[in-house]
Amino acid sequence: MKISELLKNPALSISFEVFPPKNDTAFDNVKEATAKIAALHPSFVSVTYGAGGGTSKYTLDIAKSIEHLYGVPTLAHLTCVSSSKETVHARIEDLKEAGIENVMALRGDLTPELENADRSQWDYRYAIDLIRELKGSGADFCIGGACYPEIHPESTDQREDILHLKEKVEAGCDFLTTQMFFDNNLLYNFLYKIREAGVTVPVVPGIMPITNAKQLENALKLSGSFVPQRFKSLVDKFGSNPAAMKQAGIAYATDQIIDLYANGIHHVHVYSMNKPEVAAKIMENLSDILGEI
Numbered sequence: 001m002k003i004s005e006l007l008k009n010p011a012l013s014i015s016f017e018v019f020p021p022k023n024d025t026a027f028d029n030v031k032e033a034t035a036k037i038a039a040l041h042p043s044f045v046s047v048t049y050g051a052g053g054g055t056s057k058y059t060l061d062i063a064k065s066i067e068h069l070y071g072v073p074t075l076a077h078l079t080c081v082s083s084s085k086e087t088v089h090a091r092i093e094d095l096k097e098a099g100i101e102n103v104m105a106l107r108g109d110l111t112p113e114l115e116n117a118d119r120s121q122w123d124y125r126y127a128i129d130l131i132r133e134l135k136g137s138g139a140d141f142c143i144g145g146a147c148y149p150e151i152h153p154e155s156t157d158q159r160e161d162i163l164h165l166k167e168k169v170e171a172g173c174d175f176l177t178t179q180m181f182f183d184n185n186l187l188y189n190f191l192y193k194i195r196e197a198g199v200t201v202p203v204v205p206g207i208m209p210i211t212n213a214k215q216l217e218n219a220l221k222l223s224g225s226f227v228p229q230r231f232k233s234l235v236d237k238f239g240s241n242p243a244a245m246k247q248a249g250i251a252y253a254t255d256q257i258i259d260l261y262a263n264g265i266h267h268v269h270v271y272s273m274n275k276p277e278v279a280a281k282i283m284e285n286l287s288d289i290l291g292e293i
């Protein structure tokens with residue numbers, strides 16, 4: 001099932017993100033976590049390509065098992081920045097062969113080595129280069145792209161960031177998923193600006209439930225997102241009590257999702273990563289709201 005079709009449903013729906021295991025020994029644990037997440041029947045599950053320390057070689061295995069065993073649509077991530085053309089072409093063939101319909105086309109995070117590398121030697125510099133490859137592959141993928149309500153950390157100018165986003169969408173994005181944010185007003189402001197700039201595809205807000213102080217640190221390193229005082233107070237108060245922090249972080253994320261839905265957004269992507277208990281709690285917190293129109 002194409003995600004662009006799922007997003008036409010006006011009822012609130014939730015999707016989750018998982019990351020593949022770091023190695024063979026962790027494979028069974030990730031499979032089990034993924035199975036529990038799929039059993040919650042989210043609208044789809046996205047599987048990263050090496051984010052969170054996972055290894056890209058398992059992305060397809062995990063995506064296929066979610067789709068085939070649990071009937072839950074999947075979104076397989078693919079990144080391009082550190083890859084050669086040969087590798088990207090081979091991965092696209094793998095996606096085709098596996099019958100994957102939805103692909104999240106990302107540039108990929110720059111490691112410290114990549115930051116200092118000679119970029120003139122790279123086959124791919126931006127996500128748009130990967131989108132063009134996917135469009136030219138002969139397969140009819142539904143393509144997702146990332147967008148940044150608080151501008152991309154490497155950008156300094158929001159106007160320019162939005163112009164690049166528009167070009168990326170025009171190259172063939174069917175929908176966009178946002179970077180995490182902890183203040184919904186930042187999302188509403190961003191949506192207004194991109195709509196005015198002529199970006200019309202569905203935008204799926206990404207919400208990350210923060211369940212411990214260390215994870216907040218990691219998430220902020222990846223995203224540079226603004227942390228409102230209301231959220232900082234939770235971390236100050238509960239950061240050293242794991243159970244309380246988890247409960248408070250899930251409640252905060254739930255509150256964000258309810259506010260988004262109350263303001264007309266009917267699909268939310270949740271970066272609960274490989275934590276089925278967090279995903280389950282969010283679904284439980286929304287049980288009477290899910291399916292309501």
Ligand SMILES: NC(=O)C1=CN([C@@H]2O[C@H](COP(=O)(O)OP(=O)(O)OC[C@H]3O[C@@H](n4cnc5c(N)ncnc54)[C@H](O)[C@@H]3O)[C@@H](O)[C@H]2O)C=CC1
Nearest residue numbers: 051105106107108109126127128146152154155161164179
């Ligand atoms: N769920 C996930 O795993 C997510 C991962 N990410 C990661 O964030 C990183 C960024 O990826 P994308 O958004 O896909 O990258 P992108 O290529 O769309 O944009 C990256 C940066 O390059 C700039 N840019 C784009 N086109 C340009 C051009 N033609 N000239 C000059 N500058 C240009 C953009 O404004 C932005 O600052 C990736 O590492 C991705 O993996 C981001 C969001 C979600």
Ligand SMILES: Nc1nc(=O)c2c([nH]1)NC[C@@H]1CN(c3ccc(C(=O)N[C@@H](CCC(=O)O)C(=O)O)cc3)CN21
Nearest residue numbers: 051052053109179180208214215218219222223271273
């Ligand atoms: N730039 C960027 N890169 C990403 O990979 C990414 C984003 N942004 N934004 C959305 C999600 C959020 N991601 C995250 C966020 C936090 C952790 C995290 O806290 N990981 C733990 C380890 C988890 C484990 O191994 O169980 C950590 O300690 O780093 C992982 C992925 C991946 N995604």
